[in-house]
Amino acid sequence: MTLKTATVLAFDRSLGISDAFFWQLDSSSAIPQIKPLTIDTKSVRGTISNRLKAAIANDPVKLDAEIEKSNLQTVDVAALDHDCDTLIVKWSCKVLPFSGKPSVCNDQAYQAKLQSVVEGYLAGQGVAELSRRYAANIANARWLWRNRLGAETIKLTVSLNADGSKPIAEIADAKALDLTKFDETNSGIDLLTEQIEAGLKGQSFVMLYVKADVKMGYGQEVYPSQELILDTGKDKSKVLYQKSGFAGMHSQKLGNAIRTIDTWYPDAEFPIAAEPYGAVTTLGTAFRQPKQKQDFYSLFDNWVLNDAAPDEGQQHYVMAVLIRGGVFGASGKE
Amino acid sequence: MSHVSHYLLLDRIEIEGANAVSSPLTYGFPAVSGFMGAVHALNRKLVQSGLDVELSGTLIACHDIHVQRYRPHPYTDYSFNQSRNPIKKNGTTASIIEEGKAHLAVSLVVEISASRATSRDIDDDLTTIEQQCRQLVYQHPIAGGSVVAIEAVKLFDNSGEAQIKKALLPAFVLMNAQTDLIDVTQQMQKLNPEATALDALIEVSTLHHEPVPTKMSPSGWKTRSAKSGHGWLVPMPVGYQAIAPQFAPGELANSRNPEYPGQYVEAIYSLGKWVFPNRLPSDFSNCFWHYSEKENLYLFTQKHESQGA
Numbered sequence: 001m002t003l004k005t006a007t008v009l010a011f012d013r014s015l016g017i018s019d020a021f022f023w024q025l026d027s028s029s030a031i032p033q034i035k036p037l038t039i040d041t042k043s044v045r046g047t048i049s050n051r052l053k054a055a056i057a058n059d060p061v062k063l064d065a066e067i068e069k070s071n072l073q074t075v076d077v078a079a080l081d082h083d084c085d086t087l088i089v090k091w092s093c094k095v096l097p098f099s100g101k102p103s104v105c106n107d108q109a110y111q112a113k114l115q116s117v118v119e120g121y122l123a124g125q126g127v128a129e130l131s132r133r134y135a136a137n138i139a140n141a142r143w144l145w146r147n148r149l150g151a152e153t154i155k156l157t158v159s160l161n162a163d164g165s166k167p168i169a170e171i172a173d174a175k176a177l178d179l180t181k182f183d184e185t186n187s188g189i190d191l192l193t194e195q196i197e198a199g200l201k202g203q204s205f206v207m208l209y210v211k212a213d214v215k216m217g218y219g220q221e222v223y224p225s226q227e228l229i230l231d232t233g234k235d236k237s238k239v240l241y242q243k244s245g246f247a248g249m250h251s252q253k254l255g256n257a258i259r260t261i262d263t264w265y266p267d268a269e270f271p272i273a274a275e276p277y278g279a280v281t282t283l284g285t286a287f288r289q290p291k292q293k294q295d296f297y298s299l300f301d302n303w304v305l306n307d308a309a310p311d312e313g314q315q316h317y318v319m320a321v322l323i324r325g326g327v328f329g330a331s332g333k334e
Numbered sequence: 335m336s337h338v339s340h341y342l343l344l345d346r347i348e349i350e351g352a353n354a355v356s357s358p359l360t361y362g363f364p365a366v367s368g369f370m371g372a373v374h375a376l377n378r379k380l381v382q383s384g385l386d387v388e389l390s391g392t393l394i395a396c397h398d399i400h401v402q403r404y405r406p407h408p409y410t411d412y413s414f415n416q417s418r419n420p421i422k423k424n425g426t427t428a429s430i431i432e433e434g435k436a437h438l439a440v441s442l443v444v445e446i447s448a449s450r451a452t453s454r455d456i457d458d459d460l461t462t463i464e465q466q467c468r469q470l471v472y473q474h475p476i477a478g479g480s481v482v483a484i485e486a487v488k489l490f491d492n493s494g495e496a497q498i499k500k501a502l503l504p505a506f507v508l509m510n511a512q513t514d515l516i517d518v519t520q521q522m523q524k525l526n527p528e529a530t531a532l533d534a535l536i537e538v539s540t541l542h543h544e545p546v547p548t549k550m551s552p553s554g555w556k557t558r559s560a561k562s563g564h565g566w567l568v569p570m571p572v573g574y575q576a577i578a579p580q581f582a583p584g585e586l587a588n589s590r591n592p593e594y595p596g597q598y599v600e601a602i603y604s605l606g607k608w609v610f611p612n613r614l615p616s617d618f619s620n621c622f623w624h625y626s627e628k629e630n631l632y633l634f635t636q637k638h639e640s641q642g643a
Binding site for chain 2: 008104107162207241252
């Protein structure tokens with residue numbers, strides 16, 4: 001009987017990333033007091049600045065009438081207090097063993113084959129390369145997204161204890177690390193790599209507690225995640241994420257930054273997140289089109305069903321998608 | 335095989351992104367099955383590691399829950415906050431499947447049944463087993479959410495009830511409120527002999543706003559609910575009822591696990607109650623949820639089989 005992809009196939013994520021929450025302090029005070037960073041609502045009178053139809057734009061009278069309309073909006077906003085210049089962001093990352101065993105699979109023969117493929121990869125390539133790239137993305141603070149751009153300095157501390165004591169890695173200037181290369185030498189990255197590798201191999205249970213001190217300047221705006229609400233009503237056009245008064249970032253957003261390790265897609269110029277179609281939401285582009293046979297499903301099926309192992313880089317990519325987790329079953333309909 | 339020899343307290347487990355849609359009709363706190371399933375998985379892993387125990391019952395106490403939802407205005411409905419998923423191969427946004435999520439802090443107390451020899455082994459090795467349980471709990475999702483922190487994992491022998499109740503504070507323990515449901519049904523039947531338990535369940539979720547003119551305010555209003563006097567009642571799913579005959583292993587197409595038998599079921603509802611630990615029933619064993627299987631019913635109950643479900 002020829003092997004077919006299981007119709008029900010799913011992987012649990014191997015990097016269990018928590019939400020990140022925001023605090024703030026004043027770095028210039030002798031004994032800095034750490035306090036929560038909360039979200040405020042403000043209502044602003046905006047200007048009409050969108051592109052207008054030619055009929056309106058070319059008629060000064062109509063244009064004036066349009067511009068006079070008040071563009072009232074209520075939005076959520078998060079900013080440091082006026083006596084605080086440093087944003088503190090904390091989150092944790094659980095590294096679970098990656099053995100290639102799916103969490104659900106309804107075809108035992110397929111599962112056995114899949115596991116042998118993953119075991120082959122683990123024996124041949126190992127997870128050192130992937131671990132190094134994940135470690136680099138934690139260390140370079142890519143996961144701060146827009147907060148990274150405006151920062152003066154970013155200090156990172158990674159600990160294995162929930163209270164942040166006895167840090168295993170300290171990175172004094174995360175902004176100095178390159179976002180596009182993964183071959184930088186840095187003792188912090190090396191230490192993180194070791195931990196992540198041990199965790200993925202199942203040698204020990206690893207839980208990393210990451211804390212960033214981001215110097216932004218007094219009263220500066222910071223950027224928590226925006227909530228996606230399908231039915232917002234007309235009252236507020238932007239809702240930010242918060243939990244019990246703390247502004248926060250969604251774990252999905254952090255996870256996307258940590259797995260931004262894919263430099264093996266066709267004509268790669270910069271790393272993108274390991275996604276089945278190489279999707280980058282901010283660019284609205286899928287970098288791994290199924291036409292080129294370089295998407296996850298083409299590579300994965302070829303590897304598992306036809307024993308056609310792709311080259312080294314694509315092998316890393318396929319495994320990175322499995323470590324990310326998700327539902328990969330082949331529906332009978334397509 | 336054995337009796338309850340120890341209690342395992344998993345103190346203040348912080349769970350992120352747990353499933354807040356507990357059944358087709360209710361939302362909020364995750365279903366009991368979500369916690370029982372995690373305990374069952376813990377049981378299997380403990381047995382695999384050579385500790386022959388049975389985790390026979392689970393007490394669920396909630397410290398804090400934060401459902402990911404939004405309401406633009408105090409008089410409108412809530413809607414769930416969704417996550418935006420990566421785009422599809424053609425660059426368009428993937429369709430969004432509505433899901434409700436919650437962040438919560440719960441404490442679980444697990445009954446450990448073991449033979450006499452095993453329970454002696456546990457006594458000899460308390461800290462190692464506590465450490466092992468902590469790691470196993472971290473490695474497994476609970477109610478679909480991931481565990482991000484546990485304050486403490488502690489084993490008590492079966493005389494530690496008072497200590498456990500103290501450790502649970504402040505929290506509310508989820509209890510079965512079947513008697514309250516029967517009570518409300520009987521109250522309703524006094525006015526309407528045809529009222530059923532379903533009517534009572536709906537009645538409990540209803541607020542009646544009635545005009546009550548008084549001297550002070552001739553146009554006064556009063557809010558009445560069947561709940562009042564019964565404590566903090568909540569409708570909740572308590573199990574499943576089969577609605578078709580069972581399929582043999584491998585017979586049902588596209589089942590998740592073809593090596594097990596499968597069956598179509600529907601959810602059954604009852605009332606639950608949030609109770610402060612100081613007011614729990616004196617018989618501590620009645621606070622634990624158990625599986626019970628009878629004919630075509632699969633229920634979560636808080637009574638032992640011997641006492642009748």
